Amino acid sequence: MIRYDIKDIKLSKAGKLRIEWAGSQMKVLDLIRQRFVKEKPLKDITLGACLHVTAETANLMIALKEGGASLALCASNPLSTQDDVAASLVEDYGIPTFAIKGEDKDTYYKHLNTVLDFNPQVTMDDGADLVTLLHTERNHQLNQVIGSSEETTTGVIRLRAMLKDGTLKIPVMAVNDSNTKHMFDNRYGTGQSTIDGIIRATNVLLAGKKFVVVGYGWCGRGLAQRARGMGSQVIITEVDPLKALEAVMDGFEVMPVSEAVKEADIICTATGNKTVLSVEHFKKMKEGTIVANTGHFNVEFDYEGLIKLSINRRQLRDNLEEVTLKDGEKIFVLASGRLINLASAEGHPPDVMDMSFANQALAAEFLVQNKNKLKAGVYTVPQELDDMIAKLKLESLGIRIDKLSKAQKKYLSSWNEGT
Ligand code: ADE
Numbered sequence: 001m002i003r004y005d006i007k008d009i010k011l012s013k014a015g016k017l018r019i020e021w022a023g024s025q026m027k028v029l030d031l032i033r034q035r036f037v038k039e040k041p042l043k044d045i046t047l048g049a050c051l052h053v054t055a056e057t058a059n060l061m062i063a064l065k066e067g068g069a070s071l072a073l074c075a076s077n078p079l080s081t082q083d084d085v086a087a088s089l090v091e092d093y094g095i096p097t098f099a100i101k102g103e104d105k106d107t108y109y110k111h112l113n114t115v116l117d118f119n120p121q122v123t124m125d126d127g128a129d130l131v132t133l134l135h136t137e138r139n140h141q142l143n144q145v146i147g148s149s150e151e152t153t154t155g156v157i158r159l160r161a162m163l164k165d166g167t168l169k170i171p172v173m174a175v176n177d178s179n180t181k182h183m184f185d186n187r188y189g190t191g192q193s194t195i196d197g198i199i200r201a202t203n204v205l206l207a208g209k210k211f212v213v214v215g216y217g218w219c220g221r222g223l224a225q226r227a228r229g230m231g232s233q234v235i236i237t238e239v240d241p242l243k244a245l246e247a248v249m250d251g252f253e254v255m256p257v258s259e260a261v262k263e264a265d266i267i268c269t270a271t272g273n274k275t276v277l278s279v280e281h282f283k284k285m286k287e288g289t290i291v292a293n294t295g296h297f298n299v300e301f302d303y304e305g306l307i308k309l310s311i312n313r314r315q316l317r318d319n320l321e322e323v324t325l326k327d328g329e330k331i332f333v334l335a336s337g338r339l340i341n342l343a344s345a346e347g348h349p350p351d352v353m354d355m356s357f358a359n360q361a362l363a364a365e366f367l368v369q370n371k372n373k374l375k376a377g378v379y380t381v382p383q384e385l386d387d388m389i390a391k392l393k394l395e396s397l398g399i400r401i402d403k404l405s406k407a408q409k410k411y412l413s414s415w416n417e418g419t
Contacts, residue, residue: 004090005098005111007083015055015088019062022055025350027396028358028389029063036067041365043068048120050112050130051151052080052342053099056353058088061095063361072118074111075099076126076151077296079335080342109133116141122364123148127296128155135167142169147367147374149173149360153186153217154272154296159378171374173363178381180355180389182218189348189356191222193341194268194294195230201319201334201344202290204266207231212264214257215271216243219294223270224252235260261285268340269293269300277301279309285331292334294341303337319344354396358389 047069081101089095098111162168211232237257238244261281293300312324319335335343
């Protein structure tokens with residue numbers, strides 16, 4: 001009997017079909033899984049993962065298990081769990097899973113603690129919550145941890161802050177920093193799944209709407225591109241001059257957020273920072289403005305502050321709340337400010353998670369191969385592995401590219417040939 005805490009084990013049949021479909025789109029991860037079956041690089045390793053419990057994550061868990069690891073999985077967000085997938089992970093794949101969509105904060109942390117009760121030597125995070133717990137309440141366990149890996153920008157920012165103030169005591173692989181992760185998952189994955197989440201929550205027409213994207217990092221630019229593709233007039237707000245300039249030259253209107261909120265029909269935050277939309281911004285919004293967040297944590301806009309301003313609230317549809325302010329104006333908030341692409345849609349499509357999770361699987365293998373050799377710190381996945389993932393992804397798509405000739409290679413490594 002394996003341990004688990006999920007919504008309903010009877011949902012497993014639907015979950016398994018969903019896992020299999022996602023798996024059919026994850027060709028690079030599958031190649032790694034096939035090698036893992038033969039080589040068992042994670043033999044005798046207990047791996048604790050705190051990731052969004054989706055069909056894509058299930059395929060990563062399967063690959064790690066086939067690589068020899070014993071696993072325990074919990075959710076990295078209270079709203080992102082696919083309950084049928086969680087059921088199938090337990091029933092069909094024998095993976096201890098602790099995740100229930102909509103779990104409250106106490107249950108969320110209880111689940112994280114349960115994963116750490118398995119005494120993992122390797123941990124895997126999306127947002128750095130396990131690593132944080134390991135460096136605070138559970139720091140007695142740190143000496144048995146070989147290392148960890150981190151999926152997302154927000155988590156990597158937290159880890160670098162821990163490293164800077166001397167808190168970080170283990171090596172952590174910043175999977176987010178691989179090119180085959182952030183250039184694709186953050187951009188195309190967030191772009192598509194955020195639009196998907198907004199549409200599922202509201203069913204509004206995007207064509208002709210003024211769509212404000214707060215933040216022009218990889219996620220913001222992916223979202224901006226896709227919103228434009230749906231016919232919205234896209235406005236970008238930024239604090240970084242270089243990114244703002246890129247947005248201008250990519251053809252977007254750029255202005256301060258305090259002005260953009262007055263024009264917006266839809267606003268979506270994508271910054272990784274806190275309170276980028278404050279109560280003052282809510283007061284300036286037009287009647288009927290739709291507000292969403294696609295950043296990792298629900299701190300990007302001041303939802304609690306907005307609620308304090310309200311005189312009435314109604315849940316109109318799943319993930320769509322009407323908030324009436326004192327002057328009668330209505331603001332529509334999606335998923336209470338939780339990440340809209342996973343709360344209201346299914347997160348990034350499997351094709352793109354394929355590369356992210358190929359990086360995760362190889363990062364776990366790298367940590368085990370380099371046990372006791374890496375100092376505490378934040379590491380990137382080695383360039384050759386990142387390049388190999390790109391190559392395998394192209395192959396899986398049936399796309400061939402050119403090779404440098406000998407003369408070209410020589411030219412690129414020399415300096416004495418000019419005009
Ligand atoms: N992060 C964003 N989309 C995801 C997905 N589909 N599965 C796991 N983590 C994700």
